[in-house]
Amino acid sequence: METLQPDDPRELGTYRLLRRLGAGGMGRVYLARSPGGRTVAVKVVRQDLAADADFRRRFEHEVEIARAVSGRYTAPVVDADPSAALPWLATSYVLGPDLTDVVEAHGALPERTVRALGAGLAAALQEIHAAGLIHRDLKPSNVLLAADGPRVIDFGIARAVDGNRMTQTGVVVGSPGYMPPEQALGHDVGTPGDVFSLGAVLTFAATGHNAFGDDAASHAAMLYQIVHGEPDLTDVPQSLLGLIRACLLKDPTQRPAPAELVTALAPGGTATVLTDWLPSAVASTIATHAAGILDLEAPDVPEAPDVPEAPGVPEMPKTPSFGPPPVMADGTASSTGTPTPAPQPQGYGYPPAPGYGTPPGGTPAPGYGTPGYGSPLPDGTVHLGRPASASAQAPSRRRFLGLTAGVAGVAVVGGGGAWWLSRRGNAGTESTGANGKGGSTEPAAENFTTPPAGVAPQPLWHKSVAEDSISTNVPLLTHDGLLLISGDPLVAYDVKTGKARWSKKGICRPGAQLLFHDGKLFLSDGEYDGVLVARDVATGEEVWRSRLGKELTVVDTIAIDDKNVYVTVTDYSDSKSATDYRTAVAAISHSTGKKVWLQRRDWGTKDYDVQGTVSGNYLVYADSSYNLTVRSTATGEQLWTKKVGDDWSWQPTVAAGLVFLPGEKLTAVDADTGATRWTLSPNGRRGFVNPTVIDDVLYTSDYDDGVWAVHVKTGKRIWLCEDPGADEAPETFLRAGTTLYGASGPLDGGGIVALNAKTAKARWMYDDNKESGEPWQVALEGNRLLVTHGFEIYALPAV
Numbered sequence: 001m002e003t004l005q006p007d008d009p010r011e012l013g014t015y016r017l018l019r020r021l022g023a024g025g026m027g028r029v030y031l032a033r034s035p036g037g038r039t040v041a042v043k044v045v046r047q048d049l050a051a052d053a054d055f056r057r058r059f060e061h062e063v064e065i066a067r068a069v070s071g072r073y074t075a076p077v078v079d080a081d082p083s084a085a086l087p088w089l090a091t092s093y094v095l096g097p098d099l100t101d102v103v104e105a106h107g108a109l110p111e112r113t114v115r116a117l118g119a120g121l122a123a124a125l126q127e128i129h130a131a132g133l134i135h136r137d138l139k140p141s142n143v144l145l146a147a148d149g150p151r152v153i154d155f156g157i158a159r160a161v162d163g164n165r166m167t168q169t170g171v172v173v174g175s176p177g178y179m180p181p182e183q184a185l186g187h188d189v190g191t192p193g194d195v196f197s198l199g200a201v202l203t204f205a206a207t208g209h210n211a212f213g214d215d216a217a218s219h220a221a222m223l224y225q226i227v228h229g230e231p232d233l234t235d236v237p238q239s240l241l242g243l244i245r246a247c248l249l250k251d252p253t254q255r256p257a258p259a260e261l262v263t264a265l266a267p268g269g270t271a272t273v274l275t276d277w278l279p280s281a282v283a284s285t286i287a288t289h290a291a292g293i294l295d296l297e298a299p300d301v302p303e304a305p306d307v308p309e310a311p312g313v314p315e316m317p318k319t320p321s322f323g324p325p326p327v328m329a330d331g332t333a334s335s336t337g338t339p340t341p342a343p344q345p346q347g348y349g350y351p352p353a354p355g356y357g358t359p360p361g362g363t364p365a366p367g368y369g370t371p372g373y374g375s376p377l378p379d380g381t382v383h384l385g386r387p388a389s390a391s392a393q394a395p396s397r398r399r400f401l402g403l404t405a406g407v408a409g410v411a412v413v414g415g416g417g418a419w420w421l422s423r424r425g426n427a428g429t430e431s432t433g434a435n436g437k438g439g440s441t442e443p444a445a446e447n448f449t450t451p452p453a454g455v456a457p458q459p460l461w462h463k464s465v466a467e468d469s470i471s472t473n474v475p476l477l478t479h480d481g482l483l484l485i486s487g488d489p490l491v492a493y494d495v496k497t498g499k500a501r502w503s504k505k506g507i508c509r510p511g512a513q514l515l516f517h518d519g520k521l522f523l524s525d526g527e528y529d530g531v532l533v534a535r536d537v538a539t540g541e542e543v544w545r546s547r548l549g550k551e552l553t554v555v556d557t558i559a560i561d562d563k564n565v566y567v568t569v570t571d572y573s574d575s576k577s578a579t580d581y582r583t584a585v586a587a588i589s590h591s592t593g594k595k596v597w598l599q600r601r602d603w604g605t606k607d608y609d610v611q612g613t614v615s616g617n618y619l620v621y622a623d624s625s626y627n628l629t630v631r632s633t634a635t636g637e638q639l640w641t642k643k644v645g646d647d648w649s650w651q652p653t654v655a656a657g658l659v660f661l662p663g664e665k666l667t668a669v670d671a672d673t674g675a676t677r678w679t680l681s682p683n684g685r686r687g688f689v690n691p692t693v694i695d696d697v698l699y700t701s702d703y704d705d706g707v708w709a710v711h712v713k714t715g716k717r718i719w720l721c722e723d724p725g726a727d728e729a730p731e732t733f734l735r736a737g738t739t740l741y742g743a744s745g746p747l748d749g750g751g752i753v754a755l756n757a758k759t760a761k762a763r764w765m766y767d768d769n770k771e772s773g774e775p776w777q778v779a780l781e782g783n784r785l786l787v788t789h790g791f792e793i794y795a796l797p798a799v
Helices: 053-066 099-106 111-130 191-207 219-228 238-247 258-265 280-295
Strands: 015-023 027-033 039-045 077-081 088-092 143-146 149-152 431-433 461-464 477-479 482-485 490-494 500-504 515-517 520-524 532-536 542-546 552-560 564-571 582-589 595-600 610-615 618-623 627-632 638-643 653-655 658-661 666-670 676-680 692-694 697-701 707-711 717-721 730-736 739-744 752-756 762-766 776-781 784-789 792-797
Touching: 015 039, 053 077, 053 088, 099 143, 099 191, 099 280, 111 143, 111 149, 111 191, 111 238, 111 258, 143 280, 191 238, 191 258, 238 258, 477 515, 477 776, 482 776, 515 552, 520 552, 552 582, 552 618, 564 595, 564 610, 610 653, 627 658, 653 692, 692 730, 697 730, 697 739, 730 776
Parallel strands: 552 610
Antiparallel strands: 015 027, 027 039, 039 088, 077 088, 143 149, 431 730, 461 792, 477 482, 482 490, 490 500, 515 520, 520 532, 532 542, 552 564, 564 582, 582 595, 610 618, 618 627, 627 638, 653 658, 658 666, 666 676, 692 697, 697 707, 707 717, 730 739, 739 752, 739 776, 752 762, 776 784, 784 792
């Protein structure tokens, strides 16, 4: 990796170039960052080729067909501009070395790793061929090894299967030693050509040498051997010998199809062989390399005088960063030297409004108040150089993980700048949360200006609370200017200032769900007295408590509607011992605290881990025995129950008379009968995560970190955002006006993302750069987003 040179562009489209990754026959490859904070690799065409009209047409076609490839085992094209002065192509960035480097460093790979590699690469070819493409240059340097499986990269020379735009007569495109004999002879190449290349790649992985000659052999000798000779399969494990030999057959019609290879190598599916698939030495090398990348500091920036506020909305200077080694292979060569600073452009910053970015009292919050590069100073100016004092030096790269694939706490997606509180402008006031929760249609007293694309808001206030004092995986509750977070003590925070309005110890057991209606907060006290307690949300004082009976104990709350609170119950009325009991579900009037109905659950369903929701006439809940159950809210009668597989840790979503189930496919079932109404396939991507319905649109994410919008009634996809801006896609959603906000799960690299709900374009991503291992939660109150990440609490402007 090399620093940018004076003749290198600094931006292409919306992408900011950070470093050179290498150069090849088509042009240079750069490390870059998208407006959503995602690190990408950008291939930029040479000037002489850019001046060639025929080349531009071919390049535009290559971009068009390459965009169609998207799947778990490929690094897809995410953006391109074939008509730019310097045409360019951006691909998804993968943190992992290529197969060539791994074999050179560690030697031949063990049989189980080669088997898993072959299954992943065959699955990648399925994805590529399904899009109507042929890779035509599958080789070790175009295969990246990541912890969760291989990735195939570089579709720069792919051609459509129909062959309308094949290479010019007499020109052989490909890599000697890995191209099929038909390609070496200049004949048409079909999908079996990629299978031949796969066989050669697996031979290299299993033996450490090329099947058709070593590096010292001339290209002509390799091509002759491919066309006329036999592959050298010495040292290929016996269990893989027949399969690899079949891939390397001279006759394309005799080679196996990729689907057959997947079945042969991974009968139980690719996931079964890609679990812990790398040798420990390779995995350790990748982990060490990744840690080193995360620990890299942003380069020093030449000192510049403080710049006063300029009129209009100028752009802040962008903070450079480093990334992993090259992920695109076009004959590129990477530098492994120590990174050096790149020259940076100068710019202006935004002056802060009074009190913005600091907690109540004006004391800077940790990580937010230290004047540093791009930070506001007390006199309203913005410092553009690095602080001189040691204490003000930038924190470690590991701490500022958000700069790799997200947003620094005081910085922004793509390095643009923080957006300050203002009395100008107007944010949207329409707000809706999942199942009607977490939102308010009343605007806050202040408004916030809408930031430029890619600019994330800075916290209005921030609090750190004691560990274990809040339940990090329980949804937040907001009402009338208050934020309540499940935990002990239970605290109601003022959303404007972050100050505690009231605090009560011993009233909220760990993990208790908070439900609200008509000025009252409802909590189960099952761990202590087995009652349901109603409290005044404004003061925290008890209003009433409901005891169902001497032999009936309230365990937990499930959901709430306009009439009742629904709870799980332990029923000892027919028990003969302390362990012989039934479980039940009950409805309790939240106006009187009296029981409306109680229905016993089926024998054997003694689990108390229940997550549910209510919608109209339906009470729907899933339990840890893998059951999904629907009951009538009027009587509690069980309408139906069914098994839902071995993953239940999701809250059911109900809308339009349908219950939506995540999994390998997104499924909608009839709430009255349980019959399937529609299913949605992820189209080569991995399965779906918790869905959320907002105004007849279902939002969900997939395990490849994409976000989907789906028609509730038809199951038709409205849009798919493949790059929401975070390494980990959101798992919960809410919407305000035309902006969709999402909160990521517990993995590192997540955060709060903002998408345009109509166009699916990423607007910004906020990350506090704290590796807490806890999920993000988000709620909306007026024009403020209330956010938790582990034991950190933030208020952000909803812009």
